[in-house]
Amino acid sequence: MLQLQVIRQNPEWVKQRLAVKYFADGNIVDKILELDEQRKKLQLEFDNTQAKINSGSKEIGQLIAKGLKKEAELKKTEIAAIRNSLDPISQKLPVIEKQLQDELVKLPNLPSEKVPVGKTPQDNVVVGEGGNKPQLSSSSIPHWELIKKYDIVDFEIGAKITGSGFPLYKGKGAKLQRALIQYFLDYNTAAGYTEYLPPFMVNETTAFGTGQLPDKEGQMYYMQADNFYMIPTSEVPLTNIYRDAILKETDLPVKLTAYSPCFRREAGSFGKDVRGLNRVHQFDKVEIVQLVHPDKSYDVLEEMVSHVERLVQSLNLPYRILKLCGGDMSFASALTYDFEVYSAAQDKWLEISSVSNFETFQTNRMKIRFKDKTGKPQLVHSLNGSSLALPRILACLLENNQSADGIMIPTVLIPYFGESKI
RNA sequence: GGAAAGAUGCCGGAGUGGUUGAACGGGACGGUCUCGAAAACCGUUUACCGACUUUGUCGGUACGAGGGUUCGAAUCCCUCUCUUUCCGCCA
Secondary structure: OOOHHHHHHOHHHHHHHHHHOOOOOOHHHHHHHHHHHHHHHHHHHHHHHHHHHHHHHHHHHHHHHOOOHHHHHHHHHHHHHHHHHHHHHHHHHHHHHHHHHHHHOOOOOOOOOOOOOOOOHHHOEEEEEEOOOOOOOOOOOOHHHHHHHOOOEEHHHHHHHOOOOOOEEOOHHHHHHHHHHHHHHHHHHHOOOEEEOOOOEEOHHHHHHOOOOOOOHHHOOEEOOOOEEEOOOOHHHHHHOOOOOEEEHHHOOEEEEEEEEEEOOOOOOOOHHHOOOOOOOEEEEEEEEEEEOHHHHHHHHHHHHHHHHHHHHHOOOOEEEEEOOHHHOOOOOOEEEEEEEEEOOOOEEEEEEEEEEEEOHHHHHHOOEEEOOOOOEEEOEEEEEEEEEHHHHHHHHHHHOEEOOEEEOOHHHHHHHOOOEO
16 A cells, blocks of 8 residues: 555656556546545544533533532533534544545555566566576476376366365375475575464455455455455465564564465466466465565565575576566565576476565555654565465476486485485 | 453553543663662653644544443443453364
8 A cells, every 4th residue: 555645745756657557547646635635624623623522521520520510511512512513524534534545555556666667578677597498308298297107296186175276296296395395494594584384364454464455355265254365375474473563673674484375266367377287276385574674675675586596596497587567567566576487398487486575565554664763653665575486396397307217306405305306 | 162251551550431641560761870880860751643833832533443322431331353261172
């Protein structure tokens, strides 16, 4: 959620920045300013009337204390009349406030000045790459065939148990997941991130805090009986740990990491992009989150990108880093880098991490603040990134490392996996 | 799932209708003292909204959340949420 203050101060600039994200409805900005004016006017009226009631009530108390019953009764009817005049205001005020809020949450975050102009994924800018694309033999096969060959992931039984898109990992497949999770977590904690294991279901307030609600209900699994949502990423519970908190400046940066399964309905996805492990309803991911001083968030973003880059490098996968253009960015982000690994048997780049700076967009919703040097509370900046998402990593490992001898496990994973190949 | 108790400021904890934004204690911060520190003493210490003569003054809101009674509610009533203890069930 954008800060009202920012919109007030420079509405035209806000509209310009929104246009970079191809958010066309600039009228919302004007509507917000208008509602804000109305709200202020009502607020003033309310405050003044309430002040009269408060001082009048105090007088009544004093009159009663002096035993001046008659005068007190007189005053009572006087105040009651003022009270009645307050009713229409106190009914109208929350309505306007709600309208203002409803408009405010419709606006996406403003893209940073660093965001490349562009509308589609073709306009994203490659800012880094590494690793070598493997030369596979003609007999090489895609991962959805490899998992059958080695009997390590079973989609049919997953579908039998739950439905399509719920893979069942088996044997060495299951163990490799565990190895990857543990390796990723160890890597993150070694860099100073505190490990958490959060709840996998969250309430409405929490889902609102990170921007999943409103409007993205359809992407989350929902437990009607309890009004809970299955988390689409552990970013949601992790960032909400600090909802409504006022931190000390010396507490920053706050660095959090967690493993969790992620649940996504992926309503509307279809076609060959969803084959095998490319797109599933439940997958495992290790996430990193940071809450930082506003002056430092863009440095921290770069630091998180290189943190993830070193992790990808350690797995010996060919990768590239994209800076997303305005049109391809998510609702809440101010600047996003995507990591993609090259899946050789599919001849395709697969997204395995997305690292973003949200500036105050999330923290304004959650009211995560710190006290600056003057003692005033100020919103912190929030950032997060995948470090890393597992299924596509697995797909690439299987495809790129296939050989006549089996699938070769990257050296860094051998201590966790216990073997050098599948 | 059943029963009981409870939810107050950074923390502990008073407060059952009228200067209580909140006693008392602790913490934190500032000061005095000291070579320095401890102790002692003095002082300060919430957030949000708004107005203005905008490093300040004033008004409003907030004692789990929402609603109600009243001239006036932390205090009375209703609903909900959460916590603790006991019982039941259970990995």
